[in-house]
Amino acid sequence: MPTHSAGVADVRSPIHLAPNAAKTFHGLSSLALEHDDADHWLAEGPRAGDLRHAARQVCALAFSGDHPEARRDVHHVLHRLYDLHLARPVPGMTRNQESVELLRLRKQIEQAWQAWEHNRIGEIPENVTPDAIGGAIKAMWRQHAGHNHPVFEFMRTVADRAQIIKYFTTDYALNMRFYDLIVLSLLGIDEDVRMEVAGNFWDEMGQGKAARTHVRLYLDLLDYLGIEDDPAAFVDALGWEGLGGYNLLLYFALNRREYFRSIGALAITELSDPDQYAKLIEGCRRVGIGTDRPSVLDYYSEHVEVDALHGDGWIDNVIVPVLRRYPDQARAVLEGAAMRLNTSKDYWDWQLAGMRSVGRSAPDAVATS
DSSP states (O other), X not given: OXXXXXXXXXXXXXXXXOTTHHHHHHHHHHHHHHSSOHHHHHTSTTHHHHHHHHHHHHHHHHHTSOOHHHHHXXXXXXXXXXXXXXXXXXXXXXXXGGOHHHHHHHHHHHHHHHHHHHHTOOOOOSSOOXXXXXXXXXXXXHHSTTTTOHHHHHHHHTOOHHHHHHHHHHTHHHHHHHHHHHHHHHTTOOHHHXXXXXXXXXXXXXXXXXXXXXXXXXXXHHHHHTOOOOXXXXXHTOOHHHHHHHXXXXXXXXXXXXXXXXXXXXXXXXXXXXXXXXHHHHHHHHTTXXXXXXXXXXXXXXXXXXXXXXXXXXXXXXXXXXXXXXXXXXXXXXXXXHHHHHHHHHHHHHHHHHHHTSSSOOOOOSOOO
């Protein structure tokens, strides 16, 4: 059952980017986001039309062509658009959360990107019953090319300290935002699934202990390693692969119509973490990270222990009850799982290539496919 892009030959006409389209897209979107009232600013002269035209061209290059730089530019702008809805409340914020023009830009990007993501989902089993959905998700997970990804075996056995630290800096964005994803998944849900989701939220919150929240545990690890907590720098360091996986979960969470895909995607996150993080912890200890203070690895060790329960709990207590109520949404749940698997593999492929470019020239001891 293939669940990832199958490498089908695709002959397309070359996409020609109009002069300065990428510069226009980046410049106008950045200025609009930074302006106190993006709609008012974009209404002056041809700015709004120029932005839509440039976005159309850059999205075509990113998702119909094979242009990783354009894909990264688009995902970076989309990340900033999503952040309008999740930013920490501080005085002097812009009025742009409900900007009509920025919402139009967001939808324009989402449509092009989601068409590309759907095109690489692969085959999805049909007519899966609620009682069979857990087996279908796990089969999809185990048969996917990203299952047991070699980046974790690389860290367990080969990577040096600098290479593993690079993983921590690029893993920051989603780890720090997962609390918000769980909060968003609680909105408007049926009573019979609230307890499972609330249990995930309670674990994110350290079960009521401020020093044990998952955000705090991750910051403790960064502090131990001497890494400055600089969210903007961590996001800027991501390629399209990391931004794409991050944006996928936010796209699902911020679009209510995508709820069923969202719960499928979150199931994959809960299922895949324990085995992978166990390898990461072993690699950390091998290179001396946490050997003098084991608690600095608690962010990952807790996920090894807790997510082993969360994976089955999420399927049994969220997905199954939801599908008993809406059995025709099984395909959407599986599509969400497949899309999360694809974006995770993209990210781990990028991680592995990046780690190999850091520190010593590590021997090619682990297969990469």
